[in-house]
Amino acid sequence: xxxxxxxxxxxxxxxxxxxxxxxxxxxxxxxxxxxxxxxxxxxxxxxxxxxxxxxxxxxxxxxxxxxxxxxxxxxxxxxxxxxxxxxxxxxxxxxxxxxxxxxxxxxxxxxxxxxxxxxxxxxxxxxxxxxxxxxxxxxxxxxxxxxxxxxxxxxxxxxxxxxxxxxxxxxxxxxxxxxxxxxxxxxxxxxxxxxxxxxxxxxxxxxxxxxxxxxxxxxxxxxxxxxxxxxxxxxxxxxxxxxxxxxxxxxxxxxxxxxxxxxxxxxxxxxxxxxxxxxxxxxxxxxxxxxxxxxxxxxxxxxxxxxxxxxxxxxxxxxxxxxxxxxxxxxxxxxxxxxxxxxxxxxxxxxxxxxxxxxxxxxxxxxxxxxxxxxxxxxxxxxxxxxxxxxxxxxxxxxxxxxxxxxxxxxxxxxxxxxxxxxxxxxxxxxxxxxxxxxxxxxxxxxxxxxxxxxxxxxxx
Amino acid sequence: xxxxxxxxxxxxxxxxxxxxxxxxxxxxxxxxxxxxxxxxxxxxxxxxxxxxxxxxxxxxxxxxxxxxxxxxxxxxxxxxxxxxxxxxxxxxxxxxxxxxxxxxxxxxxxxxxxxxxxxxxxxxxxxxxxxxxxxxxxxxxxxxxxxxxxxxxxxxxxxxxxxxxxxxxxxxxxxxxxxxxxxxxxxxxxxxxxxxxxxxxxxxxxxxxxxxxxxxxxxxxxxxxxxxxxxxxxxxxxxxxxxxxxxxxxxxxxxxxxxxxxxxxxxxxxxxxxxxxxxxxxxxxxxx
Numbered sequence: 015x016x017x018x019x020x021x022x023x024x025x026x027x028x029x030x031x032x033x034x035x036x037x038x039x040x041x042x043x044x045x046x047x048x049x050x051x052x053x054x055x056x057x058x059x060x061x062x063x064x065x066x067x068x069x070x071x072x073x074x075x076x077x078x079x080x081x082x083x084x085x086x087x088x089x090x091x092x093x094x095x096x097x098x099x100x101x102x103x104x105x106x107x108x109x110x111x112x113x114x115x116x117x118x119x120x121x122x123x124x125x126x127x128x129x130x131x132x133x134x135x136x137x138x139x140x141x142x143x144x145x146x147x148x149x150x151x152x153x154x155x156x157x158x159x160x161x162x163x164x165x166x167x168x169x170x171x172x173x174x175x176x177x178x179x180x181x182x183x184x185x186x187x188x189x190x191x192x193x194x195x196x197x198x199x200x201x202x203x204x205x206x207x208x209x210x211x212x213x214x215x216x217x218x219x220x221x222x223x224x225x226x227x228x229x230x231x232x233x234x235x236x237x238x239x240x241x242x243x244x245x246x247x248x249x250x251x252x253x254x255x256x257x258x259x260x261x262x263x264x265x266x267x268x269x270x271x272x273x274x275x276x277x278x279x280x281x282x283x284x285x286x287x288x289x290x291x292x293x294x295x296x297x298x299x300x301x302x303x304x305x306x307x308x309x310x311x312x313x314x315x316x317x318x319x320x321x322x323x324x325x326x327x328x329x330x331x332x333x334x335x336x337x338x339x340x341x342x343x344x345x346x347x348x349x350x351x352x353x354x355x356x357x358x359x360x361x362x363x364x365x366x367x368x369x370x371x372x373x374x375x376x377x378x379x380x381x382x383x384x385x386x387x388x389x390x391x392x393x394x395x396x397x398x399x400x401x402x403x404x405x406x407x408x409x410x411x412x413x414x415x416x417x418x419x420x421x422x423x424x425x426x427x428x429x430x431x432x433x434x435x436x437x438x439x440x441x442x443x444x445x446x447x448x449x450x451x452x453x454x455x456x457x458x459x460x461x462x463x464x465x466x467x468x469x470x471x472x473x474x475x
Numbered sequence: 476x477x478x479x480x481x482x483x484x485x486x487x488x489x490x491x492x493x494x495x496x497x498x499x500x501x502x503x504x505x506x507x508x509x510x511x512x513x514x515x516x517x518x519x520x521x522x523x524x525x526x527x528x529x530x531x532x533x534x535x536x537x538x539x540x541x542x543x544x545x546x547x548x549x550x551x552x553x554x555x556x557x558x559x560x561x562x563x564x565x566x567x568x569x570x571x572x573x574x575x576x577x578x579x580x581x582x583x584x585x586x587x588x589x590x591x592x593x594x595x596x597x598x599x600x601x602x603x604x605x606x607x608x609x610x611x612x613x614x615x616x617x618x619x620x621x622x623x624x625x626x627x628x629x630x631x632x633x634x635x636x637x638x639x640x641x642x643x644x645x646x647x648x649x650x651x652x653x654x655x656x657x658x659x660x661x662x663x664x665x666x667x668x669x670x671x672x673x674x675x676x677x678x679x680x681x682x683x684x685x686x687x688x689x690x691x692x693x694x695x696x697x698x699x700x701x702x703x704x705x706x707x708x709x710x711x712x713x714x715x716x717x718x719x720x721x722x723x724x725x726x727x728x729x730x731x732x733x734x735x736x737x738x739x740x741x742x743x744x745x746x747x748x749x750x751x752x753x754x755x756x757x758x759x760x761x762x763x
Binding site (some may be wrong): 116144241290295447 | 514515516517518600601617618619620621622623709710711712723725726727728729
């Protein structure tokens with residue numbers, strides 16, 4: 015009995031070990047299989063490059079962060095595949111700035127590196143140096159709007175293709191302002207805007223607008239929980255004035271914060287007209303969805319500080335409201351008034367580590383997407399982008415917010431957009447968090463500014 | 476004799492292999508990275524010795540704050556989770572109606588993922604509590620997640636709600652294994668409910684307390700997704716726990732070397748606290 019038990023034990027143990035090895039063996043096999051795949055793929059590539067005059071052939075892996083355009087981009091890749099039957103395009107989207115950065119890092123450590131990915135500015139150009147293909151000889155280069163390539167250029171090489179122009183300001187509901195008898199289009203200076211908001215607040219508090227707008231409860235909503243709204247966008251209006259572009263900010267050892275008091279005014283202006291005016295700490299729990307979808311889109315508030323990217327969000331909820339939006343330029347009291355900050359949120363980059371065939375497809379795809387007639391229509395109508403190119407002719411964004419920002423870009427009433435040049439994570443996790451502490455009454459404004467300056471200096475040591 | 480030794484190692488081999496591959500090797504690897512300045516991307520990695528550890532011990536206020544916050548949170552959470560879990564177990568093992576149904580209900584939150592839970596409670600704390608405060612006019616209900624103290628309580632409520640059901644299951648198993656003879660004998664001797672609980676039930680389920688406290692402590696110390704979804708460290712990074720702090724260091728500040736050093740300290744701290752707690756609980760069990 016004992017002996018049989020022992021034998022049984024041995025057999026079971028052997029089986030377990032075997033399964034363990036079987037497991038290993040399998041993974042080995044699959045590895046080999048994928049090796050074979052890649053070699054055959056390589057062979058194919060070789061064949062293609064021999065007679066590349068006919069058409070492109072191979073696979074293109076795109077890894078991008080803009081969730082909003084995922085479906086439209088997917089459709090665009092399908093169109094592209096129809097034009098080039100030999101090409102297979104794989105699109106993968108991971109949303110949000112930080113998540114994308116982390117995901118991209120894992121991707122690049124793996125063997126399945128993407129051929130096209132997104133980079134943000136000078137810091138990314140430095141970090142991803144080993145993976146950036148020089149694009150300076152591409153066809154589209156001369157058509158790029160002046161100055162937009164400064165932040166992705168180094169030693170006369172260009173590493174990125176601007177994705178779009180974005181701009182932000184006070185986006186407002188034209189209907190509400192008309193009903194209140196305020197001419198919003200003429201609003202330029204800080205004091206004018208302050209007065210107009212005050213007048214609107216009075217009407218809301220008196221109940222004058224109750225009949226038309228039942229849920230309207232405040233002039234503005236300010237989502238301090240979203241540290242990018244406060245730390246990047248609001249603050250950029252002030253510290254942006256110290257630099258001409260991201261690269262200058264990127265190279266700055268110190269931040270003077272010359273306009274810190276004006277920034278305080280701008281923050282206070284927004285706080286003053288929210289429902290949380292008496293208890294600003296409440297704003298630390300207000301997020302983007304409460305501001306856009308649950309604020310402007312349902313006419314709970316009349317104004318929000320956001321960019322043209324909110325148009326599709328609002329449109330999804332109420333098309334009539336979305337098409338009746340306007341932009342009041344965000345002011346820096348007495349310094350820069352009537353100007354709209356405009357910049358490039360992200361750039362397309364081509365992975366220099368990909369094989370030559372994939373790189374060729376990647377470059378061709380980007381050129382097709384932004385320069386062919388078909389592509390231009392997709393960029394304008396499907397992506398709702400403001401094109402960063404000068405050769406789009408009469409094609410203009412159909413949405414009113416994009417159109418106004420596009421107009422500001424052509425007229426040149428623009429302000430710098432430099433937060434991509436700040437030390438890594440500084441704008442959000444230092445300045446944005448400090449502004450939360452200010453709103454909570456935990457810190458004075460001077461302490462906020464001192465911490466922010468100190469932290470900038472530390473990061474640039 | 477010889478044969479059984481071979482058998483012993485044969486039995487051990489699979490788990491030993493797995494442990495080496497997925498725990499030991501990555502841990503040593505990570506230890507190595509903690510001595511470098513790697514940013515997570517670059518191919519040239521420099522050896523910087525103990526510089527990262529120095530940075531942490533000499534002035535990383537955020538890490539210190541995260542550490543203290545996590546410790547305080549875990550301490551409170553362990554008590555809350557186990558008290559509630561034990562109470563629930565007592566409730567569903569007593570002769571109340573639909574106790575099986577109640578077991579399922581209490582266990583349910585544990586089946587929902589942490590991120591989802593975080594967002595559900597975010598909605599409750601912001602919208603739900605906000606509505607209550609609007610209707611009743613009680614200020615205490617408004618702006619829960621925008622204040623440091625109430626955010627802390629928010630996290631605590633969330634984790635108690637999620638984990639106490641799980642602990643309940645453990646306690647149920649032990650409570651049911653208590654022989655009815657003991658309880659009846661005590662009843663005949665005239666012991667009331669509280670006395671029976673203190674003198675019979677609690678001593679007999681002590682091993683379950685060891686398990687429950689150990690599990691909840693390690694879970695709370697390593698908490699990440701609930702923290703991320705509910706407060707994301709806000710307001711002003713005051714509710715940032717260790718795991719979130721390490722993640723942010725690695726992927727927001729691009730300082731993987733430093734993050735790895737923090738992770739090593741984290742590992743040592745969790746292991747130490749866990750072992751100390753296990754030691755004391757075991758000691759109490761032995762006294763029985």
